Amino acid sequence: MALVVQKYGGSSVADASRIKRVAQRIVATKKAGNDVVVIVSAMGDTTDELLELAQQVTPLPPGRELDMLLTAGERISMALLAMAIANLGHEARSFTGSQAGVITDSTHGKARIIDVTPGRIQGALEIGQIAIVAGFQGVSQDTKDITTLGRGGSDTTAVALAAALDADVCEIYTDVDGIFTADPRIVSAARQIPRISYEEAMEMAACGAKILHLRCVEYARRFDLPIHVRSSFSSREGTWVVSDPNTEGNEMEQPIISGVAHDRSEAKITVVGVPDKVGEAAAIFKTLAAAEVNIDMIVQNISAAATGRTDISFTLPSDDGAVAVTALKRIQEQIGFEKILFDDQIGKVSLVGAGMRSHPGVTAKFFGALADAGVNIEMISTSEIRISVIVGQEDVDPAVTAAHRAFDLDVDQVEAVVYGGTGR
């Protein structure tokens, strides 16, 4: 008998009929002989509706009260889901984050889990009940106040509870069949990835793939907990995120590239004419850190000998743009740079693949494909298993398509390889 943790997102429980369908899937898992713990998000647009109500009351809701408000959303969905399961003749009990033992720090709106003490969940499982747990929420260790975990919170709840319960698998249900080699809306030949490593899934999450949040994959890797990302609308196998995707009878050689991710949510700031002196770059990034701006890529040009000045470019979330520019303007005189350029018409395209480590030609092939597609590269950054480039926003689709094709990820090419054909 296995212990299966399942997580259903808001679109999977958007109305009564979807809740009933999810209940059937949960009961089927239980009937197959498993213990089942389910983490559920708020129904459909509930969170947005609650935020809208808060905005009607005050432009600046206190974090503690906003968390109290938002956690009503999962309370509704989890109670309804437990009812739907009861209606199918199985015993289910819903638990708030606090009741499930999700202990966090006191940072309202983006609390971090610091302990999980799932005694009540274990008690429910021991007497054969299905446990339904509110995602996204916890209780602060110090103040005993209700907290929310912020972006990707429900996925993180699921992985954290699965780890604390020593579950066999954490199934993350979404509205697609798993993680794809590229966004199928851009690359129609994109195919589902059957197995991927934690590291690659983390790089893809960090580079804009929206299926799994970085935070939840990090958590799973720490506890070596398998994640199975799959669709709540089908019974097909999805994508397994595991420590070593090539074990367990998978004898094909690992592909060099696992997927192509993209992200249109960043902007680029260039600080022009920074005096080329020790400590100037440090002063700039210290200022940005104090303003709580998250920096992604950084490029510093070689100083022009004639002027003794250099340009520093970096990327950041577009939403942080105004804050960053304001913070930089305040230190313009002190640093003595010439001007600030802001560009949010950019996109990031990233190749991710553990096979890169042993294939030095990847960068050349990638850049060649982009050149052939007429795409100009503005910035470059790399990790051991990733190459990212910043391009103009209109070049994102052609760049993703070209890279996907160049690394033999298109679905018919792969089939050709599997069936011994020549490809095209």
Add this chain to the structure above:
Amino acid sequence: MALVVQKYGGSSVADASRIKRVAQRIVATKKAGNDVVVIVSAMGDTTDELLELAQQVTPLPPGRELDMLLTAGERISMALLAMAIANLGHEARSFTGSQAGVITDSTHGKARIIDVTPGRIQGALEIGQIAIVAGFQGVSQDTKDITTLGRGGSDTTAVALAAALDADVCEIYTDVDGIFTADPRIVSAARQIPRISYEEAMEMAACGAKILHLRCVEYARRFDLPIHVRSSFSSREGTWVVSDPNTEGNEMEQPIISGVAHDRSEAKITVVGVPDKVGEAAAIFKTLAAAEVNIDMIVQNISAAATGRTDISFTLPSDDGAVAVTALKRIQEQIGFEKILFDDQIGKVSLVGAGMRSHPGVTAKFFGALADAGVNIEMISTSEIRISVIVGQEDVDPAVTAAHRAFDLDVDQVEAVVYGGTGR
């Protein structure tokens, strides 16, 4: 400095603008130098909407999960109210029933409060915060599950917390100016009652007056806690419910009758031809009790000597009618009665007044007024401070009007007395 507990019902917090208005009233009470604890119901129709969602999922939601679902309602209203107060520059903290220390038994849907341990509320008050508490909800002592208190639950939360905190007053805000001598929709000359005893308020609540629930007045009487029933739409004084309404400078003689209550929600069942033997009535009411039917008035006719049989009539909530008739039919053969008559076209009209104790002519005057108005009396029941009659449903309005006039409760008559006139 006083400690004021205020309770706002669902219509007072039905939308963002009303929540902001309630916040202003709360802040004004705080600014006047009081410690303030606020109990709040769910917004407007939220509870009905949640019940409708539950019905879409299952016709028979488990009580535990229904309570989990419904308590989301106050969670939303209390968080929004705390935000609205913060927006006015005052510190407020919202607390669930569980956080506020409302400990109940485990009867989901109609739990009883068995203890109140408001340590967190006291902590908030000590540092100058306004405490906002979810009405209607608690946590069970045994199972630690979330419970709801059933009808009148938020009023009961308010009184119970006020008692536990040793508050100076519990203000119950509603959409009218207090308790009236009769329903103003029936008697336009009805007037607001400035002060009334717990006993009279309890009798009026039990007889259909909808402003205060019996349960909350019982609780207040036990702790001798003054209740102030008033409108959230005006700043006028409302009705004070206290142990002795005639103290504190009120020198007018107590009126004989405080008010006329009515109730159209009951039905009458007559069990015809019950053998006049010891234990038959007991068997009937034991059966009804086992079916959880609440009996109100009971009348047994004198046995007709010729037949050795008698009729037993009783009133009960109309909603319990089907259950009661079914239960009685099951014992018809065993008891040997002839038939069951069911009539839900009845109404109850009650005179309530502590002055009745020392005025023996009240019954005669009441029945005389009803006779003059052409109202036929079907059943009669009395307590020390109340006389109730069952009449045809179409006779309720004329009976209330006639009784109100006969006992000098009409508003112009009272003014005449106060100003020394002759009345009319």
